[in-house]
Amino acid sequence: MSDSTLIIALTSLLAVVVLAFVLRVRPQDLPPAEKPSPFAHLDERKAAIYENLRDLQFEYRVGKLSDTDYQNTKTDLQKQLAAVLAEVDRLKAGTGSEVNGTAAAAAAAKSAVKASAFKCSHCGAKFERELRFCGECGKAMSHV
Numbered sequence: 001m002s003d004s005t006l007i008i009a010l011t012s013l014l015a016v017v018v019l020a021f022v023l024r025v026r027p028q029d030l031p032p033a034e035k036p037s038p039f040a041h042l043d044e045r046k047a048a049i050y051e052n053l054r055d056l057q058f059e060y061r062v063g064k065l066s067d068t069d070y071q072n073t074k075t076d077l078q079k080q081l082a083a084v085l086a087e088v089d090r091l092k093a094g095t096g097s098e099v100n101g102t103a104a105a106a107a108a109a110k111s112a113v114k115a116s117a118f119k120c121s122h123c124g125a126k127f128e129r130e131l132r133f134c135g136e137c138g139k140a141m142s143h144v
């Protein structure tokens, strides 16, 4: 009897500790918070919202807030957070594709110039540098 009581007590204690740990680390443990971002003002807003969520959870747990207040404020903060995260994603996606697009376009333009300069007149294979013989068909390449 004393053995099973002890086990139950230990299991309960473990559950409480795990729960407390999960509740404590979850808000600041979300991946977006760890990523460095060039959008400082959005990061600041995001950090402020995380902090508000932490404070809110703390105040709720110590009994300063009613369930309704807690839920309403939490929902509100989560909406703000979602909006900020969406904005960050949108800006990142926009900037990312812009940068990649520019780089890809530049690379494509560069290789297009080179490729058109060294094209095999026999098989049409394109090369980035001048060759005496075509690497594809092996025939002598004449450069125009």
Ligand SMILES: [Zn+2]
Residues within 6 Å of the ligand: 120, 121, 122, 123, 124, 125, 134, 135, 136, 137, 138, 139
């Ligand atoms: Zn060829």
